[in-house]
Structures are given as structure tokens and as C-alpha cells.
Amino acid sequence: MRSERPPSALGESASGQARRLPLPALLALLVVVYFAAGKLGLSLALVHPSATPIWAPTGIAIASLLSLGIRIWPVIFLGAFLVNVTTAGSIATSFGIAAGNTLEGVIAAHLVNRFANGTRVFNRAQDIFKFTLLAGMLSTTVSATFGVTSLALGGVAPWASYGPIWVTWWLGDAGGCLIVTPLLIFWSRGPWPRWTRAQVLEAAAMLLCLIAVGQLVFGTLLPEALRYPLKFLCIPPLLWAAFRFDPRVAATAILVLTALGVWGILGGGSSGAVGVNESLVLLHVFLGVTAVTTLALAALVAEQRRREAALQAASHQLREAMTELEAFSHSISHDLRSPIGAVLNYTAIIEQDGGDRLDDESLRLLGRIRASGEAAVHLLDQLLRFIWVEREEEERQNVDMTSLAREAFAELAEGSESPGEVEFAVAELPAARGSPALLLRVFRNLFSNSVKYTRGRDHRRIEVSGSNGGLENTYVVSDNGIGFDPRLGETLYRPFRRLGAANDSEGSGLGLAIVAKIVRRHGGRVWAESDGSSGARFCFTLPSGKGR
Amino acid sequence: MSLLPSILLVDDDDDYLFVALRAIERTGLRVEVRIARSGSEALALLGLGSGAPAPAAPVRIVVVMLDLRMPGADGLEVLRRMHECDRTRAIPVVVVSSSDRPDDVRQSYELGANSYVVKRYLTGPPGAYVAEAVRYWIELNELPRHPVEREERPESFR
Numbered sequence: 001m002r003s004e005r006p007p008s009a010l011g012e013s014a015s016g017q018a019r020r021l022p023l024p025a026l027l028a029l030l031v032v033v034y035f036a037a038g039k040l041g042l043s044l045a046l047v048h049p050s051a052t053p054i055w056a057p058t059g060i061a062i063a064s065l066l067s068l069g070i071r072i073w074p075v076i077f078l079g080a081f082l083v084n085v086t087t088a089g090s091i092a093t094s095f096g097i098a099a100g101n102t103l104e105g106v107i108a109a110h111l112v113n114r115f116a117n118g119t120r121v122f123n124r125a126q127d128i129f130k131f132t133l134l135a136g137m138l139s140t141t142v143s144a145t146f147g148v149t150s151l152a153l154g155g156v157a158p159w160a161s162y163g164p165i166w167v168t169w170w171l172g173d174a175g176g177c178l179i180v181t182p183l184l185i186f187w188s189r190g191p192w193p194r195w196t197r198a199q200v201l202e203a204a205a206m207l208l209c210l211i212a213v214g215q216l217v218f219g220t221l222l223p224e225a226l227r228y229p230l231k232f233l234c235i236p237p238l239l240w241a242a243f244r245f246d247p248r249v250a251a252t253a254i255l256v257l258t259a260l261g262v263w264g265i266l267g268g269g270s271s272g273a274v275g276v277n278e279s280l281v282l283l284h285v286f287l288g289v290t291a292v293t294t295l296a297l298a299a300l301v302a303e304q305r306r307r308e309a310a311l312q313a314a315s316h317q318l319r320e321a322m323t324e325l326e327a328f329s330h331s332i333s334h335d336l337r338s339p340i341g342a343v344l345n346y347t348a349i350i351e352q353d354g355g356d357r358l359d360d361e362s363l364r365l366l367g368r369i370r371a372s373g374e375a376a377v378h379l380l381d382q383l384l385r386f387i388w389v390e391r392e393e394e395e396r397q398n399v400d401m402t403s404l405a406r407e408a409f410a411e412l413a414e415g416s417e418s419p420g421e422v423e424f425a426v427a428e429l430p431a432a433r434g435s436p437a438l439l440l441r442v443f444r445n446l447f448s449n450s451v452k453y454t455r456g457r458d459h460r461r462i463e464v465s466g467s468n469g470g471l472e473n474t475y476v477v478s479d480n481g482i483g484f485d486p487r488l489g490e491t492l493y494r495p496f497r498r499l500g501a502a503n504d505s506e507g508s509g510l511g512l513a514i515v516a517k518i519v520r521r522h523g524g525r526v527w528a529e530s531d532g533s534s535g536a537r538f539c540f541t542l543p544s545g546k547g548r
Numbered sequence: 549m550s551l552l553p554s555i556l557l558v559d560d561d562d563d564y565l566f567v568a569l570r571a572i573e574r575t576g577l578r579v580e581v582r583i584a585r586s587g588s589e590a591l592a593l594l595g596l597g598s599g600a601p602a603p604a605a606p607v608r609i610v611v612v613m614l615d616l617r618m619p620g621a622d623g624l625e626v627l628r629r630m631h632e633c634d635r636t637r638a639i640p641v642v643v644v645s646s647s648d649r650p651d652d653v654r655q656s657y658e659l660g661a662n663s664y665v666v667k668r669y670l671t672g673p674p675g676a677y678v679a680e681a682v683r684y685w686i687e688l689n690e691l692p693r694h695p696v697e698r699e700e701r702p703e704s705f706r
Binding site for chain 2: 334337338339340341342344345348349352377378384388
């Protein structure tokens with residue numbers, strides 16, 4: 001069967017620049033193609049001159065009615081009528097058959113438009129299954145019934161062989177529908193894929209493999225004695241097409257296989273015990289089923305690829321938005337810092353220069369202004385630091401975490417927020433791999449947090465311990481402070497999440513968020529444990545370094 | 549020509565200028581303070597203004613306290629231009645910025661800044677950090693006696 005020529009001619013004409021063909025020319029071309037495909041199919045008719053196991057026109061009709069609209073049905077009717085009136089039977093039988101063929105296409109197109117996403121039917125697996133049922137199996141019964149009944153009524157076929165002819169007719173149409181429709185729909189739609197050299201080579205290899213398998217399965221390549229039913233061998237090359245290429249290539253591969261199969265059977269291969277007609281019918285059923293499976297798979301693969309691309313695009317957009325947002329918060333924080341700083345400065349100047357002229361109430365209020373201003377500047381500074389964790393690119397190195405913890409506590413003790421009486425104990429900590437400057441900040445923020453929440457407790461104590469877990473070390477900063485509600489867990493590490501009311505404890509609400517951000521940037525995890533009353537444990541993991 | 553050495557405060561923020569000026573006055577240092585509210589004003593005062601000739605009697609600016617973010621010519625531009633000119637290359641420049649962005653710090657030093665101070669509001673009396681920086685450059689640090697003398701000791705401030 002060489003019926004792939006006419007369909008691809010239509011395919012090209014319906015796509016790309018040829019789509020701008022005037023509609024009448026396109027329709028005339030459609031009649032010619034339909035007629036040629038029909039004649040080719042009928043040349044294989046064995047049970048009856050008008051009933052063939054290979055009927056590509058069904059696919060041509062459904063594809064054109066789907067993409068050009070159901071209103072073009074007269075063209076299909078004309079094509080079908082011409083095929084039949086020039087083959088066998090009277091004008092009346094040809095009229096009946098053509099009516100059946102046309103109705104089949106119209107019903108199929110209508111059902112697909114209604115229930116299976118129209119011309120996009122082959123994009124999704126579930127639509128492909130609907131297509132198989134509605135167009136492939138249901139609408140084709142109309143054509144078989146109209147056709148065979150017309151033949152019987154016209155006396156061209158005996159009523160006795162109604163059954164076998166009907167089945168052949170139905171399966172021929174179904175096969176044509178399942179194999180040809182997707183092919184035409186795919187090839188009539190742009191954009192055509194642009195293949196790289198490697199892809200072209202791979203496609204050639206796939207085609208060669210397909211032809212070899214086709215020959216092996218359907219052809220006369222093997223000696224008679226070795227001709228086993230090897231049809232399952234067709235699956236791997238079709239999977240190749242579906243997985244490595246796209247649904248368009250998969251549909252084409254099925255057509256190639258169909259051509260090889262028909263050619264092989266007519267050449268005497270693989271027929272075995274059953275007759276040629278039965279072989280063709282079986283081949284068609286086999287290929288129809290294979291086509292549906294392969295196309296569904298190809299659609300799934302394509303869907304997956306589309307999703308991946310969409311996901312990638314989304315993540316790219318997200319990254320850009322994040323960068324923008326960070327730049328925005330950075331400049332806002334900066335711009336706010338100066339005016340609030342000015343408020344602080346003027347307050348301090350008034351307190352300094354005019355302090356003796358002010359009454360106690362004014363001085364108290366000035367103190368409140370200064371405290372608020374200081375809190376705001378502190379918050380902005382923390383916010384800026386939080387934002388810049390992302391930007392600071394520092395070389396990863398082995399970090400002596402024990403010394404780092406001591407250094408961080410010493411800094412805290414010397415700094416503005418004096419910790420007061422706190423017992424500080426560091427166990428020998430395993431070395432980590434990371435940025436010393438950032439990890440110092442982790443300890444500093446955790447200690448500052450512990451200092452804050454142990455305030456007012458007896459025998460305040462902060463302990464640091466660590467354990468080596470192979471690739472990853474765990475570090476724990478524990479205190480005997482007020483602890484937290486164990487249900488809060490990791491939410492503590494979210495920005496602006498604070499225990500208690502805003503006035504309960506000083507701080508910006510960003511300390512732990514910065515810890516989490518730094519640790520995560522090192523590829524580690526953070527979590528926190530507390531029983532809700534006797535202290536808290538703040539834990540984090542870091543990649544192991546060499547040394548202690 | 550003024551007898552006193554001058555320092556040049558460059559910033560577009562009046563609040564900062566007020567506080568810095570007040571703090572410098574309180575140090576009792578014998579310096580004259582010049583103020584430029586933009587990069588272009590600073591360049592003009594340094595005799596580097598585009599087209600405009602240098603002042604007939606150029607002030608003897610010994611230290612520049614320079615903000616980075618300003619409309620028009622920004623701090624980095626001032627640094628670049630000062631560094632391009634033989635007469636101004638040796639004048640110490642202290643960047644006083646609200647930014648602690650690693651990029652800003654690195655670029656400033658690369659363009660020849662001698663020091664980088666982040667504006668602070670939480671420690672010490674208002675503006676004290678500016679005054680302290682000025683005191684360091686005027687009192688502790690040996691300054692070139694006249695910009696022209698640079699030729700004799702070219703690398704001293706690089």
C-alpha cells in the first residue's frame with residue numbers, strides 16, 4: 001500500500017505557507033486525495049469489491065472535517081461517491097455507501113469536537129482514548145451498516161455474507177481512522193519541528209530499525225519455518241519514536257509499519273493458516289490497537305515535556321521576581337534607614353543639649369522615641385542582612401566550629417546587647433564545610449536568641465554540642481530559657497515570627513530566619529525542639545568538613 | 549588661600565550633614581569644613597568640574613568624606629575622577645555610606661577609597677563616628693603637606 005503519499009500531500013497542503021491555498025483549491029485537492037486513497041484501498045478488497053480491510057479515506061474524512069469544519073461534508077460525499085461509482089455497483093448503491101462514509105466522518109468529527117477536544121484530540125492521552133471509542137469504534141459502525149446494507153439492497157452482495165463483509169468494512173474503517181487521522185492532524189499543524197543533526201541521525205536509525213522489524217515480522221525475510229508470530233517486536237521501535245521524538249513521529253512510524261505489513265501480507269509473508277483478507281484484518285486490528293497505545297504514550301511524554309518546560313519557565317520567573325523583590329526590599333530598607341536615623345540623632349541631640357530645660361515627662365517621651373527609632377534601625381539592619389545572605393558569595397572552606405562558636409559568644413558579650421550572667425559551654429564540635437563569616441552569624445543569632453529567652457531565669461546556661469554523621473554534621477544550641485510551644489516547631493524560623501507579644505522581648509524577628517537562610521544555603525536543615533517550659537534546643541545540620 | 553586645612557563633606561542628606569558638622573565642631577579640631585551636596589558640587593570644589601576652571605585660589609582640601617548614593621555624579625564617580633587626576637589622587641577619601649553591600653565596599657576600595665565607614669545610628673553620640681574618622685585622618689595620620697608634594701612621595705596614600 002502506498003497510501004502514505006496522498007495523505008502527506010494533503011498534510012503539506014494544509015500546513016505552513018500552503019495553508020494559504022484558497023479553500024476551493026484545497027477542497028478540490030481533498031477530493032482527489034480521497035479518491036486516490038479510496039482506489040488504493042479498494043484494490044485490496046477481497047471479500048467484496050467494495051469492502052476493503054484497509055480504508056484510509058475514513059481517516060482523511062475525519063481529519064478534514066475536524067480541521068476544516070463539518071460544513072465541508074459535501075466534498076467528502078463527492079469523493080466517496082466517485083470512488084464507489086467507478087468501482088462496483090449502481091449509482092444508488094454508491095449513493096448509499098457515500099452517505100454512510102460521509103455520515104461516519106460527520107458523526108466522528110462532531111463527537112470529537114464535543115467530547116474530545118477537537119483538533120487537539122491527540123495532545124492528551126484521555127482524549128486519545130475517547131477518540132478511539134467515539135470515532136474509531138462507534139462512528140465507523142455507521143459506514144459499515146450503510147455500506148453493506150446498500151450493497152445487499154442493491155443486490156450487489158448476498159445477504160448471507162452480510163456479517164463477514166460488515167466486520168471487514170468496520171475494521172477497515174476503524175484502522176483507517178486510528179492510523180490516518182492522527183497522522184494528518186499532526187502533519188497539517190505547525191510549527192514543524194527543527195531537528196538537530198543528532199536528532200536527524202537518530203530518526204534515521206529509528207526508521208531503519210522500524211523497517212528491519214517490519215520486514216522480520218511481516219515480510220518474507222525469514223524462511224517459512226522460522227515465521228513465528230513476532231508482532232510484539234513492533235513495540236520497541238514505536239516506543240523509541242514515542243519517547244525520544246514526538247507524537248507526530250510516532251504516528252508516522254505507525255504508518256510506516258502499516259505499509260510494511262500490508263506489503264508483506266500481499267507478498268505472501270506471515271499469512272500462515274489464515275487467508276489474506278483475515279491477515280489484513282488482523283493486521284489492521286493489531287496496528288489500530290498499537291496506534292492508540294503508542295499515541296497515548298507519545299501524548300503523555302509530550303505532556304510531560306510541556307509541563308517540565310512550563311515548570312522551568314515558572315521557576316525562572318520566580319527567581320527573577322525574587323531577585324527583584326530583594327533589590328526592592330534592599331533599597332526600601334536603605335531609604336528608610338536614613339530618616340529614622342535622623343530621628344534618632346535629633347532625639348539624642350535634644351537630650352544632650354536641652355536636657356536640663358525639659359521636664360521629666362518630655363524626657364520620658366524622648367526616651368520612647370529613641371527606643372522606637374532604635375528598634376526600627378535594628379530591624380532594618382537585620383532585614384538588610386537577611387536579604388544579603390543570598391548575595392554573599394564566599395568560598396566554602398573547612399570551618400573549626402568550636403572556635404567559631406566561642407568567637408560568636410565573645411562578640412555577643414562585648415557587643416551592645418550584653419548577655420549578662422550566662423554560663424556558656426561548648427563541646428568539641430565536628431568541623432563543617434562552609435563560609436566562616438556566614439556560620440559565625442548563625443551562632444551569633446542563635447546565642448542572641450538564647451540570651452533573650454533566658455533573661456530572668458536562674459542559672460542561665462547556653463550549651464553548644466555537635467555530632468558527626470558522616471556526610472552531614474548536626475549542631476545543637478540549647479538553653480534553659482522559657483522554651484516555646486512545641487507545636488510551633490519549624491515555624492520559628494520564618495521571618496518576623498516571634499514568641500509572645502512584640503513587647504515581650506527585644507529583637508527584630510529576623511534572627512532565626514537568617515539562621516535558617518544561611519543553613520539552607522549551605523545545604524543543611526534547621527529545626528527546633530522544646531517541651532514548652534524548660535528551655536529550647538535549636539538544631540541545624542551542615543556538610544562535614546575535614547578536621548575536628 | 550585659607551590657612552586652615554579643609555575637609556570636604558559630600559552628602560545630599562541635610563540631616564546627616566547637620567549631625568556630622570555638629571560632631572566635627574565638637575572635636576575642637578582646627579579644620580574648616582566645606583560642604584558639597586552632590587557629586588558634581590564636590591568635583592567643582594576639587595577643581596575637577598567639567599569645563600569650569602579650577603577656583604582661582606583652590607581650597608586646601610586634605611580629607612574627603614564621601615557619600616556613595618547621590619543624584620547626578622555619585623560617590624564612585626567622584627572617586628574615579630579624583631583618582632584620574634594627579635593633583636587629587638593623594639587626597640585621602642573616606643566613604644561614608646548607609647550601604648554595607650559587599651559590592652559597594654569592594655568597588656570603593658578598587659577606585660581608591662582609603663577607608664569605608666557605614667553610617668550608624670545606634671552607637672555613641674550622634675555623628676561621633678564621622679568625627680572620629682575625621683580626627684584620625686587629621687591628627688593621627690600624616691597628610692601630604694600640599695597636594696603638589698605628591699610627586700616626591702608617590703605611593704604614600706595608595
